[in-house]
Amino acid sequence: MSKFQLKWGILATGGIAESFGRDLTVNPETRDRNDIEHVVVAAASSSSADRAKKYLKEVSAPDSAKAYGSYKELVEDDNVDIIYVATPHSHHYQNTMLCLEAGKNVLCEKSLTVNAAQAEALIKKAREKNLFLMEALWTRYHPISVYAREIVTSGKLGTVERVFSDNSIGAPPETSFDDKHRMVNPDLAGGALLDLGIYALTWVFQTLYTTQENPQPPTVQSAIRTYEKTGVDQQTTMLLTFPRSSGEGDAHAIATTGMRVPSDPNGGLEAPSIRIQGTKGELMVYPPAYRPTRSKLVLGDGTVDQKDWPHPGPGAGSGFKNGFGGSFGPEGEGMGMFWEADECAYALKEGRKEGRYETLEESLVIMRVMDQVRGQHGFKLPEKIETTEYPVEL
Ligand SMILES: NC(=O)c1ccc[n+]([C@@H]2O[C@H](COP(=O)([O-])OP(=O)(O)OC[C@H]3O[C@@H](n4cnc5c(N)ncnc54)[C@H](OP(=O)(O)O)[C@@H]3O)[C@@H](O)[C@H]2O)c1
Structure with a gap:
């Protein structure tokens, strides 16, 4: 063939x-x-x-x-x-x-x-x-993401009530990036949100939105810390509420991103950067959120299943x-x-x-969330x- x-x-x-x-x-x-x-x-x-x-x-x-x-x-x-x-x-x-x-x-x-x-x-x-x-x-297509979505839709975690999601790099802008660097340069759409925060949102969306039958856009509140030298965001935290038509009530998420501190100071081995919490258990995913290679499923019945994803x-x-x-x-x-x-x-x-x-519709919904976050703080490019x-x- x-x-x-x-x-x-x-x-x-x-x-x-x-x-x-x-x-x-x-x-x-x-x-x-x-x-x-x-x-x-x-x-x-x-x-x-x-x-x-x-x-x-x-x-x-x-x-x-x-x-x-x-x-x-x-x-x-x-x-x-x-x-x-x-x-x-x-x-x-x-x-x-x-x-x-x-x-x-x-x-x-x-x-x-x-x-x-x-x-x-x-x-x-x-x-x-x-x-x-x-x-x-790319993260959406990694086998670990396919697995995480299956864990959610299979009901193994029960009803997913809350997701914590972080993608932070521990590179303080004043010592890590020249002002012209794309990470901090407004002319190149710099800032943590558009570059790194999108991965924190990816994990929130692929577990609380993609997995729903009739997903509705979330509402969002946010905090931004500006990098005064260039005016872009250096740290952003979002509180998202996802309505559900399934009768299970709203789900909450915290998505956060920043340049000042890393998700895990010890290279991604100690602390999960993603926690997907349901009524029957939790799935943890270890940093970096854009390319995780380790997960741990912990269920209330005593199950602990740790997996590597090279x-x-x-x-x-x-x-x-x-x-x-x-x-x-x-x-x-x-x-x-x-x-x-x-x-x-x-x-x-x-x-x-x-x-x-x-889907393109989901990419668009995520862009709208990032627009709202920037709008809440008058952050314009x-x-x-x-x-x-x-x-x-x-
Ligand atoms: N998937 C991931 O994990 C991942 C990781 C890093 C970055 N990214 C994304 O990939 C994109 C590029 O990031 P990068 O790290 O590859 O950036 P980069 O190393 O700075 O490369 C960007 C390239 O874009 C071209 N370019 C055209 N006009 C430019 C301009 N005015 N200023 C700078 N570059 C210009 C240049 O290539 P030519 O000179 O050849 O035209 C340059 O080498 C970003 O959108 C970023 O979010 C994704």
Whole structure:
């Protein structure tokens, strides 16, 4: 049986584009996916074609892969099936619109956009053009997330009454980031909420919203601590109330994110960053919330079930290594970005226009929550990156 081959074009060549590209080289058979394959056929850098060429080398793309010195050339390449947008979130709206206008399917890094109005405009455009569009919320596609959602829907925890969710990094902005760095630079949509808080919200939503039959948007109250030097949020905490039509009453969640203290000072081994609490027990998930590899189920009947969730790959001795920001995982282990790439392949193979574990509607509801949080504190980003106008030169 011939395999369905997905031909990727990579838009931008920064940190996460490298991690993603390297994970695409891991044979899907190592994760029991025998009917699909990925290939990088082109990459574009806004700085130069040489940079794109270097990127293609770094991610071991085939020699035939094309290197472009502008995003426009990439979206015009007929050989590309889908484009991975890996620019800072300030640029997602403009870059994704460029792809959709050119008739390309898109996997766009998180946060999908800067605000809900932009997300809505992209979704409308994708539907008009009958194209696939997905927010690259990789965590949703990790087996540990599939397991967590099954634990909730199976009723093992009883009624889930409350979720605590934290994604914090312990990198105080004044000593960790130059003011121009995308984490704190308003021109690049910096701040904890859009970059890190979205993962805290991901765990809250995938356990209290995705798992419901008729999910309703939550209400939200919030606290923000501003980073005075640049005006973005450095720590944000949200209190969410999820109404339920099941007759079980409202569920509560606390989602928090910050740069000053880490979720766990000891590298993610001691304290869970996610606690999903039901009437019969609790599921704990250990940090980092964006890529957790350990869970512990504790039930009131005495059950304790601890699980490890390493990401598969070519194995020790293969020479393969992947990671982000200069730190690498164990040799032979994937980073775990291929799960979302596989979802794109299956969606295109089956003719679906959205990802199965986070619909575009849900991405939009989450963008609306983040809009409300920012609105509660008058936290605005520059107009040129909040606008739905297109095209705008950034
Ligand atoms: N899934 C995850 O775990 C994860 C982790 C980190 C980041 N992310 C997301 O991925 C996106 C990119 O993050 P990153 O860490 O890869 O950022 P990065 O290392 O700064 O790379 C961003 C790339 O975007 C391009 N770019 C275009 N215009 C730019 C501008 N005005 N300023 C800066 N870069 C510009 C550049 O590539 P060219 O010069 O080649 O065009 C740059 O290398 C963000 O939306 C972030 O939220 C996701």
